Amino acid sequence: MDEKWEGLLLIWDSRGDYMKYINSRGETLDLSATPYLLQSGDLFDYSWSYDLQNNQITNIRREAGERAFKICIIPDETLMYHEKRQKLKEAIDNLYDVIEYDVVNNASGKLMTENGWYFPCIITANSKSDWEKALTNQFIDLTAVSALNSWILPVTFEFYAGGKTSAQDAFLDYKYDYDYDYTPNLVGVGKLVLNHVDKCNFQLIIFGPVTNPRITIAGHIYQVNTTIEEGEYLTVDSRDNTIVLTQKSGTKINQYDLRYKNSTVFEPILPGNSEVNWNGSFGFTLTIYEQRSEPRWS
Numbered sequence: 001m002d003e004k005w006e007g008l009l010l011i012w013d014s015r016g017d018y019m020k021y022i023n024s025r026g027e028t029l030d031l032s033a034t035p036y037l038l039q040s041g042d043l044f045d046y047s048w049s050y051d052l053q054n055n056q057i058t059n060i061r062r063e064a065g066e067r068a069f070k071i072c073i074i075p076d077e078t079l080m081y082h083e084k085r086q087k088l089k090e091a092i093d094n095l096y097d098v099i100e101y102d103v104v105n106n107a108s109g110k111l112m113t114e115n116g117w118y119f120p121c122i123i124t125a126n127s128k129s130d131w132e133k134a135l136t137n138q139f140i141d142l143t144a145v146s147a148l149n150s151w152i153l154p155v156t157f158e159f160y161a162g163g164k165t166s167a168q169d170a171f172l173d174y175k176y177d178y179d180y181d182y183t184p185n186l187v188g189v190g191k192l193v194l195n196h197v198d199k200c201n202f203q204l205i206i207f208g209p210v211t212n213p214r215i216t217i218a219g220h221i222y223q224v225n226t227t228i229e230e231g232e233y234l235t236v237d238s239r240d241n242t243i244v245l246t247q248k249s250g251t252k253i254n255q256y257d258l259r260y261k262n263s264t265v266f267e268p269i270l271p272g273n274s275e276v277n278w279n280g281s282f283g284f285t286l287t288i289y290e291q292r293s294e295p296r297w298s
Contacts, residue, residue, distance in 0.1 A: 018114050019043075021123075024107035027098045034074050035091040039139070041069025043111065043119065046149070046293035062293065065149040067119070073138045084136040092138060099123040099142075111144060117153050117295035121146040151295040156287040159190065161207075162280055188280035191273065192217065196290050199268035203287040204236040210282035214260075218274035220267050223260035228282075238266040239289070 018032040031038045045067070051059040073095070075087035102109045102122050112118040125143035194200065206213045208228030215222045224243055228234050231248040234255065243255040243265065259265045269288055278284070 019111050021098070021109055021111055023098050023102050023109040024105060025101060027101070029095065029098055031071055034076060035087065036095070037072050037074055039070040039072050041067065043067050043069055043144070044294045048293075062149055064145070064147045066124075066143050066145050067121075067149075068141065068143050070139060070141050073140065075136060081136065085134070088136055088138060092140075095140070096126070099126070108147075113151075113295050115296075117151045117292075119144065119146060119151050119295075120148055148291070150291045150293055153290045153292075153295070154287050155290065156285055157192070158285050159276070159278065159283055161283040188278050190276035192269075192276055192286075193273050194269060194271045194288065196271045198291070199270050200291065201238045201289045202269050203239070203289075204284060205287075206234045206236070206284040207282060208232045208234075213282055213284070214278065215284065216275075216277040218270050218272075221260060221263040222265050222267070223263070224255055224258050224265060225260060226255050226258045236265055238268055241266050 019038070020031065021029045029036055046062075046065075049061050049063045050057050073088060073091045075084040075091065077084075079087065099109070101107075103124060106122070108120040108122055110118040110120045121144035123142050124145045125141070127141040129139045129141075131138065204215070204222060206215075206224075206228060209230045211227045212223065212225050213228065213234070222236065224234060224236065226234065226245060228245065229248070233246050235242070235244045235246065237243075241256075243259055245253045245255050247253065276286075
């Protein structure tokens, strides 16, 4: 994913799904198979913070938080005792190297479910039991700390030059039952149906050539007053309020000051039905980040 949230941990949970952890340099710990096996945890538990004023709940908010879980390192049971002890030590060292890389670099990895939901986090605590005994397995309690403290699902849609969308010939049937579809016969016009309880952050990538690209979603204008040449692309990201032009050479140029001033280009995408309009002369992709306190169970 982008990107900002590199890294991940695969776990088996009571829902029948599994997860993994990949750190910020792409190293993966699969926690659904030996030697790493998830045992338990509160990865799907959550709470909101709030204030009380005049006996009224106010300022309900999601704050950074911790979610704990336990794994067991179990080497291949067919090995001899001394071989299992050696494999156990190697697995413990590997676990440390993978999760500690994110800590020392202050870079988020992510826990990810089988169906694409991820929990951006850094694993900041590692507690072992019975380490002093000459056992062939090791239970480890881990703590994942997340600034967002939520699960995220990215969904990407494509709009092509000429006014076509990724559903030009057939409506999208998204496998997680999100009702996104686009009307197929109108040039530069699409429909986005977002079945979610809250507005969503997004990443918009506009491909050149185009001058002063303008896209309207649910009546809101997303425009940057710049020129994107053939082979270049412009990235607008509402998660960190950035606008960056990537040239053919790979050089990245900050375009923040060229944003359309009469309507914020970082406005999150609203839930419900939204019409998408553009002049059809350029293509773009729109990635929507659905954010929940727990991932969907179905």
